[in-house]
Amino acid sequence: MSTFSNAGGSAEVPMHEPLTGTLIFERGAAESRCVEAPPLDVPAVSLDAVLGGRARSVPPALPHVTEVDIARHYEHLASANFGVDSGFYPLGSCTMKYNPKIDEQACRLPGFARIHPYQPEETVQGALELMWGLQEALAEVAGLPVVTLQPAAGAHGELTALLTIRAYHTANGDPRAKVLVPDSAHGTNPATVAMCGYQVVQIPSDERGGVDLEALRAALDTDVAALMLTNPNTVGLFDENILAITEAVHAVGALAYCDGANLNAIMGKSRPGDMGFDAMHINLHKTFATPHGGGGPGAGPVAVTEPLASYLPGPLVARDGEMFTLSTPEHSIGRVRSFLGNFGVLVRAYTYIRAVGGEGLREISEQAVLSANYLKALLEDAWPVAYDRTCMHEFVMSGGPLRKATGVRTLDVAKRLLDYGIHPPTVYFPLIVEEALMVEPTETEGKATLDRFAAVLRLIAEEAQADPDLLHGAPYTTPVRRLDEAAAVKNADLAWRPEDVEA
């Protein structure tokens, strides 16, 4: 079925051209040009001679397009996309809050966008002061005194922190082999553990959604390097036993690592350092409103206690009187990337923090938690909540009963939400909840948006009862409908090639 009204047009002359599907390679004409190289104002060289016989013989098959072709092409693609500015995006664990526009303006200032990482420090004092200010602010929010801004993303922060912890244990002559990870953890946690050469030990959750304290205690021994824990956790609950957990971890000489994915719930209310965590990463692209960019770039700064600080990757920014300088900690694990971090992302996060201030951050967390609890209250009679407790900034519902009653899966519900102009919650995560729907409204949505979302989900539950096939077939109004993922693997068409056109 067509997604557009077809009051006119014909097979040869459709009323609407599809927004997507026509590749940039298929636009323009052989003689189309957009940006050309400037005329050469120095003597020309023989490329093959100066490059020692390495000059390219066959040019790459890049698009031939004019600027207007590009403008239209990407405008069409953009209009087939859904972002936070398009509508409600309650993607649990991803904190899809509004991205303030001043952040975008800030990172484009020439004094930030056109400086080079190898410039002398005295010529980049503004940038270094900004980084220092961000380090200080994140340390205060985390309750952990030393921060590195190097990691490029959350998973990269996890890796940085675990390598730092590994170096700490090794330096103490106490190398260890295992890292404990709850069964509710993000997939990045066990993947990071494996990359650091540690063995993953999975810890079950208890019936209240927290870490099973008995199982944790049983797993803890002097071969455990660390526990990786998301708190608030991935079912949206603050672990009531957090102090007992970190105490038990420390009792065997292990360290406690906090996955900061859910920091948006607790800013100014509770600090991971005060909970007994030794290290954490912070997703600037979640809590601190930097945009997700369709998958990145993010930034995953790591905050640690003083004993861990000398192992952090360099360089860090230090303040020396009125001067800001770069330095690498004494026992540093070494670099985890090139240059100084995702500076453009750091500028956005700094801008956000300076915009809202400390009380603003607390208010953000309070509203995020209130909005989640409000939405949960509106929905819980129609959609069973996995753990019937006060939640933090997100909660997990189960589509299990609906599936049993109607055959409609959480996937179908997610696709149907698209027809109502709402981005679906995170689905099928965490793995410990059957047919999970993880809802995170964030503080930047108004009450009317939350009310409508609840009304839509209730309506979808009714639709599932009345006409399951309606949901099995959804979505109907999106630029494309359900896509054949099996065929994508089977055909493995991962790149356009000119020979396909000629064939």
Next chain:
Amino acid sequence: MRFIPVTCEEQAEMLARVGARSVDELFSDIPEDARLARPLTLPEPMSEIALAAHLESLAGRDLDGSRVVSFLGAGIYDHYVPAIVDAVVSKPAFFTAYTPYQPEVSQGTLQAVYEFQSMICQLTGMEVSNASMYDGAAAFTEAALMAARVTKRDKVVVSGAVHPEWRETLATYVESGTLEVVEVPAAGGVTDVSAVGEALDERTAAVLVSSPTFYGTLEDLASLGALAHDAGALFVVATDPLLLGVLEPPAAYGADIVVGEGQALGNAVSFGGPGLGLFACRKAHIRQMPGRVAGKTTDVDGRTGFVLTFSTREQHIRREKATSNICSNHALNALAAGVYLAAVGAEGLAGIGEACVAKAHYLEAALVGTGHFERVFDAPFAREFALRYGGDVAAMQRHMLERGFLAGVDLGRFAADDAGFVLFAVTERHTREVLDRFVEEVSAL
């Protein structure tokens, strides 16, 4: 500033519906001892006007590329970014979207990723590209790890002519002993080919080189690739995508994995990040590739569409058995790279590359002509070159900075052996007038 739309009255209604007397009650799961009993100690909030002024003042303290003539490169380059690039990446539907996990409402991102992958394949000559990594260092490191998985071997041979920060990143990642890294020192600014031959054995998973090297020189990729393959190892080549309009693609020399820093393609210098890591390989190895990849398929109505595919390699499905822990990548930077490549096309890219090469050679000859700099490497170079300075490098750079020039990267900061060497990067933005002015100042030293 405040970005919360809920009103006080609505907040009261919401609390009533929840059945809580206060917002604080919602935080009662937090143990008393873990609560923060004081306000966060942070600077006061600012109005947008005050904040804009503060940021401009900070940025104004930096000497940016519009106020200085810079010859800094070494992995990050100040090429011209066409206006259309920022016009596209500034579209909120692109930059405020998440990872395209719901393909029906993410076709814009997914098609752009597919097109980006296609362009990277065209540039490098490889069959498959992923959707991007964090940076060149991360891509380089992941290539070493992937080669070990593909070959089931546990050692890699790395050229000492690779960017020192990339080598250091690899060393950090493998510190746990998962992979042995043997570094072959550079000789004459390029990889010592015979030393590579000696380092190879049946445990070697890959030979990793960079061309252009950190020193700007071009490697003998054909010989290095043959050595790697003779030993049953993969050949990993770090490339500079901006130069692939004028340089033969790494695939022509038998590269099995091609990596690179993609910043030069339409992305700001931005103090070194975010750029993007390029990662391309053979189709036969795709199941060992790290990172996301988009593929073409059809929807239930037969329309062409795109999805993230081969996801069973990734952490959200495979957890500790994933090919990498990478989740977020540098999608928006990859979008910029795609728009850039569409805008310049093969002719523009070749023209820009040719301009860089011609201007770099013009400057190099002129600097050597002043008598203050000396040629140290015989290998050919493209848009970046290292010369030995006859005096004190730091003093020369301070002197030139006073005259409005960032006079190259002092290589002594990376390796004691390279003390006295200065690395100059030239782009299409440097006019002959600027180059002549710089040479004139150098002559007067």
